[in-house]
Amino acid sequence: MAKTKQQHRKGVIPGWRLTMGFTLTYLSLIVLIPLSVIFLKASTLSWEQFWQIVTTDRVAASLRLSFVSSFIAAAINLVFGLLLTWVLVKYDFPGKRIIDGLIDLPFALPTAVAGISLTAVYAPTGVIGQYLDRFGIEAVYTPLGVVIALTFIGLPFVVRSIQPILHDLDQQYEEAAAVLGANRWQTFWKVILPSLVPAMFTGFSLAFARALGEYGSVVFISGNMPMKTEIAPLLIVTKLEQYDYEGATAIAAIVLIISFFLLFLINYLQWRTSRKYFIH
DSSP, X not given: OHHHHHHTOOOSSOOHHHHHHHHHHHHIIIIIHHHHHHHHHHTTSOHHHHHHHHTSHHHXXXXXXXXXXXXXXXXXXXXXXXXXXXXXXXXOOTTHHHHHHHTTHHHHSOHHHHHHHHHHHHSTXXXXXXXXXXXXXXXXXXXXXXXXXXXXXXXXXXXXXXXXXXXHSOHHHHHHHHHTTOOHHHHIIIIIHHXXXXXXXXXXXXXXXXXXXXXXXXXXXXXXXXXXXXXXXXXXXXXXXXXXHHHHHHHHHHHHHHHHHHHHHHHHHHHHHHHHHHHO
16 A cells, blocks of 8 residues: 555656646747757659768768768767866866856857857967977968867767766775775776776766767868868858858758668666676
C-alpha cells in the first residue's frame, strides 16, 4: 500500500499535461518548425538539382573545411580543456576566480568582436602573429585561422561539462588507489579518467556542434576565400544575399543531416562508453 501511494505521489510542479504541452509547444516553435521549414524548402528541388548543388566544388570545399576544422578545434579543446579544468579544480592559486570567469568570456563576447580581436592578435604584426611569422606560419586568412576561431568559441563547453564531474569526484577513490600501490599516472588513467569520459564526450559534442554553426568570429580571420577559407555558414549567407534560396536551403539541409548523424554517433559512443565503465 505504501509503495502504491509512493508511485502516485504528485510532482512538485502540478499539471503534467499542462507542463508537457507547454514543453512540446515551446520546442516546436523554437526548434522543430524552423528546422522542418528548411527541409520543406529543400524538398521543392528535384533530387538531381539537390545533388548538383551540394556536390559542386565550392560547396564540397566549404563543407570539408567546416567539418574538419570543427573536429580539430573540438579535439584541441578536449585536451587542453581537460588540463585547464584539472588546474581549476585541483589547485588553489591567486587569480583562480578571475581565470574561471574568463572561460565564459566567449559566451558573452559578440562573435564579431572576437573575430576582429583574433585577427588583430594573429596578424603578422600582431602580438602572437609576429612570432608565428618568424617560423613562416600564417594564421590569418588561412584554414589555421578558422581552427583558432573555432577553438576560441568552443573551450567553455568542454570546461563546463567536465568541471562539475571532476569537482564531485570522491577523493577516497584516489586514496584507495594510492593505498593499493598505484602511482599518479595509474590513478589518473585507471580511476579518474574513466569517470570523466562521459562528460568529455558531452563537452566534445557541444564544442563540435557549436563550431559547425559559427559565423561571426570566423569571417574576419578566415578571409572568406572560396575553395580555401570559405566555411559552410558563410556560403549559405552568400547564397541568401544572391536570392538563391533553394541553394541556401540545400546546403543548410546537408549540413543538418551530416551534423545530426555525427552527433548521434558521438552520443552513441558516449552511451556505450559510460555503460562499459558502469558495468565494469
